[in-house]
Amino acid sequence: DQVFEPLLGFEHLEGASLQTNKTRLHTRRWIERSSAAGRQWFVCLDEIGPAKIGVKPDAVDYEHDEVRRDHLWPHLMSGGAGVEWLFGYAYPHDDIKLEDFRSRDYMWDLTRFAVEFFREHLPFQEMQPADDVAGDKSVLCLARPREAYALYLPQGRTTDVKLPAGNYLVRWFDPRTGGPLRPGSVEQLLGGSEPMPIGTPPRQVDRDWVCLISRQSEG
Numbered sequence: 001d002q003v004f005e006p007l008l009g010f011e012h013l014e015g016a017s018l019q020t021n022k023t024r025l026h027t028r029r030w031i032e033r034s035s036a037a038g039r040q041w042f043v044c045l046d047e048i049g050p051a052k053i054g055v056k057p058d059a060v061d062y063e064h065d066e067v068r069r070d071h072l073w074p075h076l077m078s079g080g081a082g083v084e085w086l087f088g089y090a091y092p093h094d095d096i097k098l099e100d101f102r103s104r105d106y107m108w109d110l111t112r113f114a115v116e117f118f119r120e121h122l123p124f125q126e127m128q129p130a131d132d133v134a135g136d137k138s139v140l141c142l143a144r145p146r147e148a149y150a151l152y153l154p155q156g157r158t159t160d161v162k163l164p165a166g167n168y169l170v171r172w173f174d175p176r177t178g179g180p181l182r183p184g185s186v187e188q189l190l191g192g193s194e195p196m197p198i199g200t201p202p203r204q205v206d207r208d209w210v211c212l213i214s215r216q217s218e219g
Contacts, residue, residue, distance in 0.1 A: 004030065008037035015042035015081065021049055023071045024140070027078040028129060045075045047086035054086035057093060057103045063176065064107050069154045069208050072114055073175060077140040077152050078129055083111070113178035121173070121181065121212055122150055135160035135195055149213040151198070156206045161198055163191035166215050172201045173210040181212060189213065 007013050016034075020026045027043050034041035048054060048071050055067055067085075075083060085107065087095045093103040101108075118124045123144055130143035133151070136159035140152040146164050152175075153159065168189040171181035186199025201209040 005033075008034055009039050011039065013039075013041070015044065017044040017046035017084070019047050019049070020045070021071075023048070023080075024074040024078055027075050027080045031079050042081040043079070044081045045071060045083040047084060049086070050088070051086070052088045052090035054088035054095070055104055055107050056088065057091050058106045059103070060091060062106055064110060065208075067107065068110050068175060072111060073152045073154070073208070073210075074140060076114055076118060077142050077150070079127075079142070085111075109178070110176070113175055116178060117173050117175070117210065123148060133161050133163070135162075147215050151211040151213070152208070153201075153211065154208045156201060156204070156209050158197055158200050158205075160195035161189070161213065162195045163189065163213070166191045169214045169216055170198055171212050171214070173212060174201075175208055175210055184211075188216075191215075 004016060016030050018026050018030070023045055027045065030041060030043045048067065055064065072083060085104070087093060087098060087104065089096065093100050124142070127142045127144045127148070130141045130145070131139070133141045133143060133149060138154060139159045142150045146166065149161070149163070151159070168191060170184060170186050170189055172184045173181055182202045184199045184201050186197065189196050189198070198211055198213070
């Protein structure tokens with residue numbers, strides 16, 4: 001706050017790169033504050049800590065659940081511009097002595113899956129955080145109101161959503177494997193005044209999933 005607050009609105013500053021483990025909170029905070037100050041910043045996530053851990057090698061932590069659930073997806077779902085991963089010094093191939101980027105090969109895949117989802121399925125440049133759409137407060141939502149709603153469910157399972165009137169298609173994306181969108185237990189929703197359950201993912205319902213809800217044309 002001491003450094004960034006006086007810089008809000010400064011014409012020669014384009015954005016900020018944050019070193020934080022409170023990813024969701026601080027990404028949204030500086031995007032919203034800069035917008036309110038009249039000069040929108042891009043906000044990146046730069047090196048999650050602690051410094052001795054960061055992103056562990058695949059051999060130690062292959063699925064990188066904590067990094068994916070607490071940092072990668074919350075950052076992007078908050079309107080963040082991207083991440084830079086730190087490799088902690090307590091593990092081989094740390095950020096000072098790194099000689100083999102393949103030591104985190106699956107982390108690059110997980111990052112790529114997220115980027116592909118945003119590029120292929122979302123009008124993300126026109127979307128804003130809208131967490132109040134979901135009844136479950138752990139669910140993160142990025143929305144272009146009345147058109148597209150992307151929900152990240154860090155614990156999987158399900159949630160209710162409250163949508164404007166209209167017909168909506170429900171599809172699921174697996175952030176752990178990437179690939180095409182898949183149908184779940186509910187394939188369509190009818191928006192209106194009452195919250196509606198989105199159903200459950202197509203498999204592994206207790207793992208994290210992304211639910212894409214897209215408005216369908218009247219035809």
